[in-house]
Amino acid sequence: MPLGERVKELRKERGWSQGELADKVGTDARQISRYENGRITPSLDVVARLAEVFNISLDYLVVEGAQRRPLHVEDHGLGERLALLSELTDEDRAALLNVLDALVAKNRLKSLAGDIA
Numbered sequence: 001m002p003l004g005e006r007v008k009e010l011r012k013e014r015g016w017s018q019g020e021l022a023d024k025v026g027t028d029a030r031q032i033s034r035y036e037n038g039r040i041t042p043s044l045d046v047v048a049r050l051a052e053v054f055n056i057s058l059d060y061l062v063v064e065g066a067q068r069r070p071l072h073v074e075d076h077g078l079g080e081r082l083a084l085l086s087e088l089t090d091e092d093r094a095a096l097l098n099v100l101d102a103l104v105a106k107n108r109l110k111s112l113a114g115d116i117a
Contacts, residue, residue, distance in 0.1 A: 003047070006061055008036040010054045024053045 001009070011021045011032075018036070019029040026049060034040045042050065051058045051071050059066040085093060 001064070002038055003041070003061055004036045004038045007032070007050060010056065011036075014054075021053070025049045 007021075011018070016024075017029070018032040022029045022032045025032070025046060027046065031040075031042075035042050035046075047058065047061055050056075051061055055071050057066070057069040057071055060068050085096075088096065
């Protein structure tokens with residue numbers, strides 16, 4: 001999906017008019033219309049502002065087939081800990097991945113069980 005179509009889709013999901021999005025991005029509604037209709041391509045600065053406004057990753061806006069991910073994610077201190085993973089042995093990293101996989105599976109099962117109940 002081209003960038004303009006993604007912008008239009010994201011804008012409509014939030015129930016915003018082109019004018020409302022323009023105010024948030026710092027441009028005017030005519031520019032948003034031109035972006036959405038593919039008549040012009042926004043500058044990198046505008047794409048970055050769109051990503052910020054929508055809290056969506058830049059790659060989702062500009063790369064065909066990119067997964068939709070938020071731009072900002074709470075890491076609860078995980079970022080600092082992830083930086084230390086290089087200090088672990090291969091065996092310890094594998095064990096950690098197994099624990100993470102198990103926790104994710106447990107939470108998914110718990111969620112499914114809650115949907116069934």
